[in-house]
Amino acid sequence: MNEHKNDNEEAQSAVSRRGFLKGIGGGFIGSAAVGTGLLGEQAAAAVTGPPTMSGPQRITLHINGTQRQLDVEPRTTLLEALRDRLQLTGSKEVCDRGQCGACTVLIDGVAVLACMTLAADVGQREVTTVEGLAPEGQMNDLQQAFVAQDALMCGFCTPGFVMAGEALLRTNPTPTAGEIRMGVSGNVCRCGTYPKVFEAIEVTAKKRRS
Template sequence: MKKRSDDSPEGVSRRHFLKGAGAAAAVVTVAKIPSVTEASQEVSDDPVIVGPGSISIRLKINGEIREVEAPPSTTLLDLLREHHAMTGTKRVCDRGSCGACTVLLDGRTIDSCSMLAIDAVGREVTTVEGIGTPENLTDLQKAFVEKDALQCGFCTPGMVVSCTALLNQNPTPDRDQIRQGIAGNICRCGTYQNIIEAVEHASRKGGK
């Protein structure tokens, strides 16, 4: 599985993000549209223009519909962390190169720092908070603990999200496939070997 969705059929890519960011900047002089909803995402000859001020952004996050007021230029990462207090998703590089901000969009991994929140309207966002809880860890999360697959832990939420996506797609990955699955996630502490063992462990248990 390839991280960063430049090859995504949904077209969530750095190029797409930059285009979106450009569009968000372009709306500075344009009049208001109060909210971004699923309906406004439908293809139309009469495109909806939003901003420049805050608008209502309604997203499905971890199975729950959540709505906040935020500028249309808000990234998905900022929306999660600053507006929904979901700080499990980490900001490290803020430029799509480390994977610390990985979340699932319709089940596929994306870097939430490189996507506008309004581009996630009508899609299913899953953060690390939606994958197990401290009281009810997934088999993969338990395996991270058992195999000591972290040091500082800063990359861990993104790693867990990427490995969860990998096991969802391929419950029995080999080592090369695991390496590929976490290729977009950087661990500065160098715990890759333990992470690979954790994924293998979870896989043997038939879990995710």
Template sequence: MSEKKNNKVKGITRRDFLKGLGSGAIGSAILTGGGLIPAESKAELLGPGAEKIHGTQKIELLINGKKERLTVEPRTTLLTAIRDKLHLTGTKEVCDRGQCGACTVLIDEKPMLACMMLAVDVRGKAITTVEGLSGSGKLTPVQEAFVEKDALMCGFCTPGFVMAATALLKKNPDPSLEEIKQGLAGNLCRCGTYPKVFEAVKAAAAKMRKGVAHE
């Protein structure tokens, strides 16, 4: 590409761009990670709809069977939306980078890490947090078993384990110890309560098979 062409992007020359940064345009400029870019130039450089990359938008999420309307930025994670906007603080933020499983929620019944998803990407999906498991106020067999088997110490990892175990038992009602370990492999416990957690999941599976299921 010639230097002349390089200097011109979609009809905007470098000169136009710099002129756009003049005092008259500063007021409408948008602060980005790369610097100060006038809104009009940015829209032209990035194409139609680019102006929507920044700012906030109203979205609706289906959480625990309830439609929730909230205002988010495009970068807002599902975890931030759940905890900071909807105040459902049962879902824990520990590593915030997809490594510990503390933020596990169910999305369309599959265990997913809320810190690794954008809120705008889960519109139209059924999201369940730990608060949504015991809708009628009665603990589920998994929750009961965690209490009975004393499967927690500080408890920070517990909601994530409960959600992952709930998803596992839905798929596999009679898992072996190895299958339980594999099913919960994405969840870490700094207190080292793994043996009790595995015992609790075994006990929950037995309860559910006997029909002591949550109603």
């Protein structure tokens, strides 16, 4: 019974690895496969061991309502793709390992750490960065509240806080004081702007309700 179960698990994981490859392959399958023949090698690797990818991969990112095609190494994070390739430098790298929230973006409306997400793993999902909340520089209501309440000082953590606050308000339009704190608890501010960040989110929640 035990053996059987193990076999089954292995089979499932092999399938899911191929599914993984297919999933991320969606955006770049044509060019990468034709250009380097890499995908064939990877598919073979998936049968015998862990999948590997190397060399540039063509991906298409759906960002702030536009589609952007780029060639990235598989190890390129979404944050690097945004900052170094697409000139979207609003999202910040502070800790580089998911400890501070400064790189927070929305993927299909959910807060995600861009430094912990591989660019090639985003697929067709819609990415919203802090720039995307303010098309043509027009601040949205939450951004306006951050300015009005002075919920920023050096401002380096601010894009992450804005995105975390936006994600919170989209999933919970009526957050309690405790829920607001919890909603931004993954974000670090060294200048100590927290009290005014809470105010900015609270003010915006009230405004959006009315």
